[in-house]
Amino acid sequence: MYKSENNKFLVLKRNDGGNLVIVLDDFLDGVLVSLDPFFEEKGVRATATSGIRTEDEQMELIRQKALKANLDLVYLDCATADLRSIVHAGGHDQPYWQILWSQLLAKGQMINPPIPAKAEFEYRHADGRTIPAGNKVGLSEHQRAEAIDLSRNDLNLIARTVMYAVSKGVNGITKVLVEPNNGAVHLSCRRG
Numbered sequence: 001m002y003k004s005e006n007n008k009f010l011v012l013k014r015n016d017g018g019n020l021v022i023v024l025d026d027f028l029d030g031v032l033v034s035l036d037p038f039f040e041e042k043g044v045r046a047t048a049t050s051g052i053r054t055e056d057e058q059m060e061l062i063r064q065k066a067l068k069a070n071l072d073l074v075y076l077d078c079a080t081a082d083l084r085s086i087v088h089a090g091g092h093d094q095p096y097w098q099i100l101w102s103q104l105l106a107k108g109q110m111i112n113p114p115i116p117a118k119a120e121f122e123y124r125h126a127d128g129r130t131i132p133a134g135n136k137v138g139l140s141e142h143q144r145a146e147a148i149d150l151s152r153n154d155l156n157l158i159a160r161t162v163m164y165a166v167s168k169g170v171n172g173i174t175k176v177l178v179e180p181n182n183g184a185v186h187l188s189c190r191r192g
């Protein structure tokens with residue numbers, strides 16, 4: 001039971017069966033509890049859609065993004081394959097997820113690897129920099145239990161509401177990033 005399950009305006013994502021589909025720790029739970037009164041004050045409703053992600057969940061996200069990007073036209077079995085299985089791609093052996101992830105970066109779909117890894121191809125970072133092939137990328141803040149995604153309302157309105165709450169003294173949020181590609185506002189969260 002999370003304390004933020006009692007939130008009124010900034011609620012937690014549930015599946016169709018009514019079960020929670022977001023994983024939090026006490027710190028992230030506390031951030032959501034402290035944000036809720038400011039969402040209520042502004043009359044803004046939103047949903048926390050993602051908190052802590054596991055390695056397997058990050059791999060599945062890569063699979064879903066790969067399918068959306070039509071990579072199954074090239075990697076025919078990527079919808080069902082074991083993403084940890086080793087494939088020969090780019091002249092060497094690597095886990096299946098790693099070549100899908102490298103292809104996503106090359107297509108401009110920014111996502112972190114489930115395990116720190118080198119990208120096979122050159123890609124363009126969200127900030128416009130061109131990153132050479134072979135760049136090592138680390139874990140997502142979600143896997144490090146340092147991020148929450150908010151969604152289900154206008155993203156700029158959500159971001160403004162969070163920044164208002166921070167200006168009023170809500171602690172633990174170090175960065176607010178609107179991510180239209182992911183349909184979410186990403187909050188970087190850091191203890192103390």
Ligand SMILES: [Zn+2]
Pocket residue numbers: 050142147148149185186187
């Ligand atoms: Zn995020």
